[in-house]
Amino acid sequence: MRDLLRTIVADAPQWLELRAHERRTLSVLVRKGVVEAASFSTVSGVGARALVDGTWGFSSAASFEREGVLSAARDAVVAAERSSAGRSSKVARLAPCALAVGDFRSGDAADLARHTAEEKTALAVATEARIRASSPLIRSATVRYQEILDTKWIVSTDGADAHIEDSKAEFLAAAVAARDDDMTTAYMGTGVTGGFRDLFAKESAEVLAERAAKVSVDLLSAPYAPAGPATVVLDPKLVGLLAHEAVGHTVEADFVLAGSAASGRIGQKVASDLITLVDSGPALIGPASAGGIVLVDDEGVPTGRTVIIDRGVLTSYLHDRESAAIFDVPPTGNARAWQFDDEPLIRMRNTYIEPGDASLEEMLGGIGSGLLLRGGGSGQADSNAEFMFGVQEAYEIRDGRVGRLMRGATISGDAFDVLRSVDMLTAEFEWGVGGGSCGKGQPAKVDGGGPHVRCRVMVGGR
Amino acid sequence: MAEAHGSLIGVCEETVEAALRAGADDAEACAARTRSVDVALQKNDVHIAKSASSGGLGVRVIRAGRLGFAFSNRLDQASVRDSIGAALGIAAAAPADPHHRLPDPAPVQYREGLFDPRADSFRLEDAVDAALSMLAEARGYDPRVTVDSGEFAARWGERAIASSRGVRAAEPSSAFYCAIMGMARDGDLVSSFDYQFDGARLVAEMDPVSVARRFAENVVASLGAVKGESFTGAVLLAPKAAAEVVCYPIEASVSARAVQKGTSRFRGKLGASVASSALTLTDDAALPGGLGSMSFDREGIPPETLPLLKAGTLRNYLYDGYASNVEGRRSNGHAGGGPSDVPYVSTTNIVMAPGDASLAEIVAGIDRGVLVTRFSGNVDPVSGDFSGSVKGGRAIRGGRLAEPLCGTMIAGNTFDLLPGVAAVSRERERMAGSLLGHVLMEGVVVSGG
Numbered sequence: 086m087r088d089l090l091r092t093i094v095a096d097a098p099q100w101l102e103l104r105a106h107e108r109r110t111l112s113v114l115v116r117k118g119v120v121e122a123a124s125f126s127t128v129s130g131v132g133a134r135a136l137v138d139g140t141w142g143f144s145s146a147a148s149f150e151r152e153g154v155l156s157a158a159r160d161a162v163v164a165a166e167r168s169s170a171g172r173s174s175k176v177a178r179l180a181p182c183a184l185a186v187g188d189f190r191s192g193d194a195a196d197l198a199r200h201t202a203e204e205k206t207a208l209a210v211a212t213e214a215r216i217r218a219s220s221p222l223i224r225s226a227t228v229r230y231q232e233i234l235d236t237k238w239i240v241s242t243d244g245a246d247a248h249i250e251d252s253k254a255e256f257l258a259a260a261v262a263a264r265d266d267d268m269t270t271a272y273m274g275t276g277v278t279g280g281f282r283d284l285f286a287k288e289s290a291e292v293l294a295e296r297a298a299k300v301s302v303d304l305l306s307a308p309y310a311p312a313g314p315a316t317v318v319l320d321p322k323l324v325g326l327l328a329h330e331a332v333g334h335t336v337e338a339d340f341v342l343a344g345s346a347a348s349g350r351i352g353q354k355v356a357s358d359l360i361t362l363v364d365s366g367p368a369l370i371g372p373a374s375a376g377g378i379v380l381v382d383d384e385g386v387p388t389g390r391t392v393i394i395d396r397g398v399l400t401s402y403l404h405d406r407e408s409a410a411i412f413d414v415p416p417t418g419n420a421r422a423w424q425f426d427d428e429p430l431i432r433m434r435n436t437y438i439e440p441g442d443a444s445l446e447e448m449l450g451g452i453g454s455g456l457l458l459r460g461g462g463s464g465q466a467d468s469n470a471e472f473m474f475g476v477q478e479a480y481e482i483r484d485g486r487v488g489r490l491m492r493g494a495t496i497s498g499d500a501f502d503v504l505r506s507v508d509m510l511t512a513e514f515e516w517g518v519g520g521g522s523c524g525k526g527q528p529a530k531v532d533g534g535g536p537h538v539r540c541r542v543m544v545g546g547r
Numbered sequence: 548m549a550e551a552h553g554s555l556i557g558v559c560e561e562t563v564e565a566a567l568r569a570g571a572d573d574a575e576a577c578a579a580r581t582r583s584v585d586v587a588l589q590k591n592d593v594h595i596a597k598s599a600s601s602g603g604l605g606v607r608v609i610r611a612g613r614l615g616f617a618f619s620n621r622l623d624q625a626s627v628r629d630s631i632g633a634a635l636g637i638a639a640a641a642p643a644d645p646h647h648r649l650p651d652p653a654p655v656q657y658r659e660g661l662f663d664p665r666a667d668s669f670r671l672e673d674a675v676d677a678a679l680s681m682l683a684e685a686r687g688y689d690p691r692v693t694v695d696s697g698e699f700a701a702r703w704g705e706r707a708i709a710s711s712r713g714v715r716a717a718e719p720s721s722a723f724y725c726a727i728m729g730m731a732r733d734g735d736l737v738s739s740f741d742y743q744f745d746g747a748r749l750v751a752e753m754d755p756v757s758v759a760r761r762f763a764e765n766v767v768a769s770l771g772a773v774k775g776e777s778f779t780g781a782v783l784l785a786p787k788a789a790a791e792v793v794c795y796p797i798e799a800s801v802s803a804r805a806v807q808k809g810t811s812r813f814r815g816k817l818g819a820s821v822a823s824s825a826l827t828l829t830d831d832a833a834l835p836g837g838l839g840s841m842s843f844d845r846e847g848i849p850p851e852t853l854p855l856l857k858a859g860t861l862r863n864y865l866y867d868g869y870a871s872n873v874e875g876r877r878s879n880g881h882a883g884g885g886p887s888d889v890p891y892v893s894t895t896n897i898v899m900a901p902g903d904a905s906l907a908e909i910v911a912g913i914d915r916g917v918l919v920t921r922f923s924g925n926v927d928p929v930s931g932d933f934s935g936s937v938k939g940g941r942a943i944r945g946g947r948l949a950e951p952l953c954g955t956m957i958a959g960n961t962f963d964l965l966p967g968v969a970a971v972s973r974e975r976e977r978m979a980g981s982l983l984g985h986v987l988m989e990g991v992v993v994s995g996g
Contacts, residue, residue, distance in 0.1 A: 111637075114889075117808045120641045121869075122889035124616035125633040127626070128603075134595075141595035147602070147620050160598050164671055168586060168596035171675040203640030210642060224809045261810050261929055266962075268810065268930045312777070312958065312994035342590040343695035344732040426599055428587075465923045465936075468695070468730040469737040471953065473936040475925035495924055495934035497956060526696070545924070545934045545956030547992050 086149060087248060090131075090240035093154055100136040100179075101158060102241035104383060105129075105149060106425035113206050113230045115213040123206055130425040133157040137165035139175025145426035180409035180416045184245035185381040191367075192252030192378070194234050196280025205230050212290045216260045219298035222305060224263035226297075228290075231255050233530070237383075245385025253277065253376060253530050254284045255520045258293040262301035269307075269492060271300035271477060272460075274520030276530070278368075278378035286372065287515075300460075300478060303490050310479045310494035310546035316455035317496070318448055318539050322517030323461050323476065325533025328362055328436040329518065330464035331472035331500035333533075336393050336401075337419070337431045338408035346470035346501070347399065355399045356504030361439040362394040364403055366418050368435060368516075375435040376519020376532035379421065383429040388418030393436075394504070405431050423527040430525060438535035441510025448509050448539050450485040456544065457487050458496065461518070466500070473497035473545070495545040506541040513537075555580055556717040558622055559709035562606055566631045566711075571608035571638075573649045573711045574631075577845065577886045578604040578622065581704030586674040588682055588697035588727070596671055602704070605886040608634045612643035618887040650868035650878050652713045655849050657842045660835055663749045666703035666721040674699045681727050681759035688763035689731065691770070695740065697727035699755060706886070714847035722838055723747055724979070725755040731766040739772070739938045739953065741765040741921065742787075746979035747836040765920055769939045772953035775995040776942075781916030781969070782957055782991040783909065783943065786976040786983040788922040792933050793968075793986050794897055796961040797828060799928030801855050801863065802892040803870035810929050812962045813861055822859040822965035826986075827900035829854050830865065832880070837896035839980035843880070845890040850880035855897075859966070867892045897981040902971035906985050909970050916943040917993055919957065931962035937993075956994045964988050 090103045107129035114122040130147040131154045142165025146153040209228045216226035237249040255276035262269050273293040277283040288296075319327060334340060335347040342348075347355075356362070366388020368375035379388050384406050392400050402412065405420035408431065420429035449457070462475025475495050481488040516534040523531045559576035566574035580602035587594045603620040604627060615638025617630040677699040685692050700723070707717035726744035730737055743762040747753050784792055796812075805811040813821060832850035834840050844850050846868050853863040866874075867882035867890050883893020902909075910918075917940055924935010940952035972985035 116804075119644055119646075120614060121891070122616065123614060123637045123641045124618065124889055125630075125637060126618040126887060127629070128618075128620045130620065140593070143595050143597040145599045145601070147600075164596040164598050167671045168593055168675045171586075171679050172593040174590075174592050201640070202637050206637070206640045206642075263809065266812055268812070270927060270929050309958075312956065312992065339589055340695055343729060344693040344737065345695075345730075346737050426601060428595055428597065462925045467923065467936075467938065468740040469953070471739065471936065473923050473956075475934070493932050493934055493958065495936075495956065495958070497936045497954075499954075543954065543956065543994070545936070545958050545994055547958055 087238050087240065089151055089154060090238055093158055094240050094242050097242055099162065100242050102134045103131055103154065103158065104425060105131045105238045107236045108424060109234045111202060111232050113209045115209045116227045117225045120206065120210065128424055131157050132422065132425045133161040134428060135161040135165045136176060137162055138169045139177065140165045140169040140172045143428040176407055178410045179406040182386055182416050184243065184385040185247040185387045188248045189380040190250045191380050192278045193280030193283060194250065194252040196282055197232050197252055197254060200281045208290055212258055212294045215291060215294045216258060216298045219295060220302050222262045222264065222302050223260055223298055225261040227259040229257045239385045241385055247381050247385055249381055251278065252280065256284055256290060257520055258297045260297040260301035262305050264305050267305060269301050269304035271297045271304060273297040276376040276519030277374040278376055279374035283374035304492045307490045307492040310491040310544055312544060312546040314541060315544045316452055317542050318457045318537055320459040320537055321515035321534045323458055324438050324535035324538050325518040326461045326464045326474050328438050328535060329433060329531065329533045330466045330474055331503065332362055332393065333364060333433045333436045334466035335470055335500060336403055338402040338404045339431050341402050342408065345468050350399050353399055354397050355501045356394050356397045357507040358397045359441055359507055359510055360394050360397055360504050361392065363390055363392050363439065364433050364436045365390045366434050371514045371516055371534060375516050377435040377530055379434045382418040382420045383422040384420040386416045386418040386420065388434065391417040403431055403433065405429060421529055423529060427527045430527060432525060432529045433523065433531050435532045437533055438538060440512050440514045440536035442512050443509050445511050445537055448511060448537060449482060449487065452482045453484055455482040456480065457482055470500040471497060472500050493546055496542045497545060498542045503540050503542055507538055509539040511537040555705055555707040556709060556715065558604065559707050562604060562627050563709050563711050566606055566608050569631050569635055571610050571635060573609045575607045575649050575710035576604055577708045579704060579706040579886050581702050583700060583702040584669065584671045584674050585698055585700035586678040588678055588694055591686065591694050593675065593678060596675065598671060603886045606630050606634050607889065608638055609647050609649065610635060610638045612645055612647055613638040613641045614647045615641065616889045646869055646872040648872050649710050649712045650846050650848055653848050655716050655843045657718055658833060658840065661748055661840060662719040663721040665750055666701060669701045669750065674701060677725065677755050681725060681755045684756045684759035685727060685763045688760060689767045691731045691733050692763045692766055693732055694727060694729040699725045708847040710847065716843040716847045718842050721748055723750050723753050725753060725758055727759050727762045729766065731770050733770055736770055738766045738769040741939055744979065745977060746838040748840060749836055752836045765939045769951045772951040775917060775952040775955035775993065777993060777995045778915065779990060779992050781913050782988050782993065783913065783916060783918045784986045784988060785920045786978060786985065788919040789983050789986040790978065790981060791922050791926055792961060795926050796928045796931045797855065798894050798897065801865050803864040803866045804892050806864055807870060807873050812931060816861050819861055820859050821861045822856055823968040824858040825902055825971050826856050826859050826968050828856045829898045830894050831898045832895035834896040834898060834982065837980055839895035841895065845882040845884045848878050848880040850895050853879060865892050865894065899971060899975065899983045901973045901975055901984055904970050904973060906972040906974050909972055909985065909987055910943060910948060911946040913943045913946060917952065918943055918948060931960045933961060934958040958992045964990055
């Protein structure tokens with residue numbers, strides 16, 4: 086495959102990037118005792134991106150044959166040529182860097198292959214049954230398993246020549262508890278770049294099932310969280326969401342160039358001195374199986390550690406090669422495409438806040454009245470740095486003690502106000518959001534995490 | 548009635564026969580072949596132009612009551628053969644379930660207006676022009692408007708389905724889509740972002756300039772927002788917010804699968820009043836131009852147009868093949884998904900009946916309230932609990948729209964609040980697969996800063 090791509094790229098009279106990608110996915114969905122879906126999917130083809138007269142063109146073909154790849158390359162050039170007149174600000178240059186050459190492997194496809202589809206289906210069926218058996222108040226349960234195996238080749242006219250293998254897996258256990266018409270749902274999920282053993286290294290499927298069941302049942306008796314500003318302790322999962330939603334999106338360079346709240350603030354103090362916030366391609370902290378690992382991005386840029394906020398000061402945006410050239414900085418390896426027929430966009434990878442040195446007991450001890458928040462739902466960010474995300478478990482804190490569980494909480498705030506309010510970080514580190522996906526026109530597997538963080542947020546409740 | 552279309556149906560039929568020869572008791576193949584052009588905007592400019600030919604085939608097999616499914620984005624014989632093997636392999640791993648039976652065929656009345664004859668001649672340059680018209684409208688409306696991203700896309704092709712039960716259906720279709728997202732910036736003041744979109748089957752029904760105008764109006768109006776007050780009372784949900792807060796939990800709860808599993812608040816309530824008489828919602832697969840319009844569903848069954856809520860009374864649940872097998876009845880044609888999906892229960896187009904009052908009259912009747920242009924939050928479709936931020940919000944005071952709001956959240960339970968829906972506006976907005984009005988809800992908890 087690489088030879089075919091090399092030959093076509095070598096003959097290209099203009100800038101050309103070819104990305105061949107084969108993705109194999111296994112999905113199992115079990116809901117209330119029924120295997121609603123058990124499926125294999127194979128999606129493969131070549132995406133071609135051309136740069137003509139400072140204008141991008143992209144085309145794709147579901148083929149690894151020479152004629153198909155050539156056709157995609159030709160169509161990408163035509164797309165660029167035909168749209169060139171409409172683009173007012175031409176791409177003057179792409180930021181130079183040493184593009185990836187060689188073989189890159191992440192994950193553990195061999196370990197996933199050691200476990201059969203039958204075994205994975207049986208685990209999903211047994212876990213779902215376990216949730217329902219755990220309490221008469223459980224009305225329904227859902228378990229989803231998914232694994233994604235990627236093989237890619239990226240070759241470009243300016244020197245990328247990479248072969249990439251990656252495997253990612255995720256497992257979700259959800260419980261619905263009910264008392265008459267009152268229903269509560271709890272989700273426990275995990276997602277990794279790795280194999281089966283990595284997926285359950287921290288918590289087994291049984292533990293995830295039991296926790297989902299217990300939280301959904303406990304939420305049935307929980308009052309609604311009170312609305313208003315509050316001192317809160319965020320768990321590592323919510324810290325991952327905060328890093329991703331509240332900060333990460335506002336520093337994606339495409340968003341910055343359109344005028345996001347982070348625009349023009351490099352070098353400014355935007356957070357407490359305690360905050361160092363990083364987006365990394367490899368896992369450089371915590372377990373090595375972070376769910377958003379990308380060793381080489383989809384422009385062929387090797388990834389590393391991008392420090393977004395260094396001890397409170399905004400130091401970097403997240404770039405592809407086009408935006409890096411505009412800001413005259415090295416590219417950060419954040420260009421990602423979901424499938425062969427998607428063009429690379431600026432996306433996050435593993436986004437986290439580095440830990441501090443406090444213990445959770447010390448952190449809670451300083452709170453007269455507040456909330457300990459655990460586990461999140463979906464989140465969204467805004468251009469003005471306002472963010473929101475749902476919280477699964479909100480525990481009352483009174484005089485340093487964790488009290489009753491409350492439901493229905495959502496937190497929001499101005500990302501930089503919240504980061505300025507951080508006054509304590511714990512010493513431990515966990516990844517927490519690898520089981521989900523980020524959406525920005527295309528999905529992307531990402532992760533996020535951190536220590537426990539104490540800060541001030543706005544709580545939406547009743 | 549049009550004849551099943553082209554050779555794609557032949558590929559499906561051959562796949563079904565091959566699956567039966569390979570050992571399936573029953574088999575179904577669903578395939579699509581499409582072409583597309585798409586021009587993306589970014590940073591107030593054209594970003595990238597794209598063209599693609601794509602497709603794929605999904606094969607569903609049932610063997611000894613066990614279900615297996617596989618998909619490939621390639622339609623060649625080797626890929627189809629591999630998919631059949633993979634589907635049978637995973638069926639062997641799955642437990643048996645007597646309700647895994649494919650639906651029997653039902654006569655398909657092919658609808659007009661799903662395919663635009665102009666699609667075949669739609670060029671990339673046409674998409675560039677449409678995208679630029681959105682950019683010009685948004686930027687021309689006010690120089691403070693900045694477009695982060697947007698697109699104008701056209702997709703056309705055909706889909707086909709065949710099964711060993713005798714289902715055989717195919718039809719061409721086209722879809723045009725536009726979207727625009729961004730904000731307004733005035734010095735250090737940055738507005739909330741706004742996102743507007745529309746879609747239609749026929750290009751003549753697209754009005755990207757109006758979509759861009761709506762976006763520009765919203766972001767400029769939300770500049771200089773201040774934190775709102777806290778109270779419990781009237782919230783006026785614009786169509787996009789109503790889609791999330793009002794329609795989403797209803798759509799999830801009329802799924803017969805949710806009813807059967809006990810996770811629908813509408814279980815056992817057919818014929819009962821579940822909402823105010825102001826609310827009438829219909830699932831309409833025949834909505835002219837609607838992106839959810841179709842002649843047959845993911846299983847080849849024609850979707851029935853069904854009232855979901857009629858003047859607040861629950862009238863119907865939506866069934867796919869599996870859910871209908873559980874109750875021993877026929878599907879009403881609401882299997883959703885594409886060739887890459889195992890079918891699931893889905894709506895088609897959601898149509899909200901217009902109310903008697905105009906939007907201006909509804910606003911004039913609100914003494915104290917909040918207009919929510921966009922809702923950024925969580926809605927639990929099972930419990931109906933919602934909580935999240937007001938975006939593009941405006942205070943309503945003394946019957947008039949007042950200052951723009953930020954830092955304001957709303958919370959409540961959709962099912963508990965449905966009986967308190969006070970009004971639906973006469974004006975409605977089309978958003979790809981739905982046609983919705985503004986919805987006035989009473990009793991919502993509003994939390995200011």
